[in-house]
Amino acid sequence: MVNDAREIRVGLGPRSYSVWVGEGLLARLDEFIPAGGWRKAAVLTDSNVGPLYAETVLGGLRAAGLETELLELPAGEASKTAERAVEVIDSLIALELNRSDLVVALGGGVVGDLAGFASSVFKRGTAVVQLATTLMAQVDSSIGGKTAVNMPAAKNQVGTFHQPVAVVSDIDCLATLPAREFSSGLAEVAKYSLITQEAWGRAFRENTGAVATATPARLGEVVADCAAEKARLVSADELDTGVRHHLNYGHTLGHALEAASGYDGTYRHGEAVSVGMVFAALVSEAVGLAAIGLAGRHRDLLIPLGLPASPTGAVPSFDELAAFMRLDKKSRGDLVMVLLEKEGRPVVRSGLDPTLLEACYARLTAPGSGARRTEVK
Ligand SMILES: NC(=O)c1ccc[n+]([C@@H]2O[C@H](COP(=O)([O-])OP(=O)(O)OC[C@H]3O[C@@H](n4cnc5c(N)ncnc54)[C@H](O)[C@@H]3O)[C@@H](O)[C@H]2O)c1
Ligand SMILES: [Zn+2]
Secondary structure (H helix, E strand, C coil), X not given: CECCEEEEEECCHHHCEEEEEECCCHHHHHHCCCCCCCCEEEEEEECCHHHHHHHHHHHHHHHCCCEEEEEEECCCHHHCEHHHHHHHHHHHHHCCCCCCCEEEEEECHHHHHHHHHHHHHHHHCCEEEEEECCHHHHHHHCCCCEEEEEECCEEEXXXXXXXXXXXXXXXXXXXXXXXXXXXXXXXXXHHHHHHCCCHHHXXXXXXXHHHHHCCHHHHHHHHHHHHHHXXXXXXXXXXXXXHHHHHXXXXXXXXXXXXXXXXXXXXXXXXXXXXXXXXXXXXXXXXXXXXXXXXXXXXXXXXXXXXXXXXXXXXXXXXXXXXXXXXXXXXCCCXXXXXXXCCCCEEEECCCCHHHHHHHHHHHHCCCCCXXXXXXX
């Protein structure tokens, strides 16, 4: 603990680092920047977050003895591209950053993934600090070192593993987060509550309403519980060859829905994951892994969190989505998903039967499931 900030360690030998969770942390950033002899910090942010928090962050970095530079991207998933990454790298070169300098990601998962990617390839690897300002970033994307940009063909197709040197999650940032973005982050909280055996996961599932009225202190506990779960899985499987797959619950269909929409804003990442989790529950039932009722309990969990339980907007065909799902990084050309035996018991299944998945997709999108049907050419 530094004052009242909670510290979660991601244990990865020489690449270990701390995740700091608490209120008012950006205002005392100098306490959380690890010693590293850094000279200069290039802060990457987006057009929504910059005006709110950049000044505080630049002040904190200066207090830590760093020279500062600010780079701002247009907000939104459409910025998470290889072209934008190249622009960022060009700027780092123009700013004469070197390997003893620091890249600082100030924002949500889009800024974090992009800054992580750019810093991992800039001069073959430059240190990055993640300052997570969305619930999504605080509970998930800022931790674990997965960096990525999207390609038109599919999501997160180009990326690296590059652990940050520190993560700072200031709960106060959540006060300015639009409601839809907060709900999107809650999808990942719900995901942890479904894949973990920890008591907090069950408590969250059983009292979803509590999060709407949670105090910042209570929200901080939720964030810290999720961060601890992520830290545990990342420490056990940094390169995502085993238990870390469990974090992909709901993501096989979720990523396909995002890609099929062309990242046009139809889905926030968490919304697509929410639909993907209901689908995964339907598949878990259909293959006989889970007892009937799991998908219904998913809907009861997700809908009160303001999340969709079936596709929204134009409903893509199963064939279109299956093509994206085969590009999933777990796939060897087959259909692979994380399924659940029941809450708290995730299982990775490969070689899934496309006909069975198509039948589950039909159930997911059936009238009465909440999907709005629109003809897609
Ligand atoms: N690397 C990983 O392990 C990992 C894990 C989960 C998700 N992701 C990725 O994260 C991305 C989604 O992240 P996200 O949901 O944070 O999206 P985001 O970064 O686009 O942020 C959502 C929106 O909220 C705005 N915003 C951010 N913080 C704010 C604040 N405090 N106040 C007001 N507005 C604020 C942003 O400008 C943006 O418009 C996806 O690309 C997803 O693939 C990566
Ligand atoms: Zn996710």
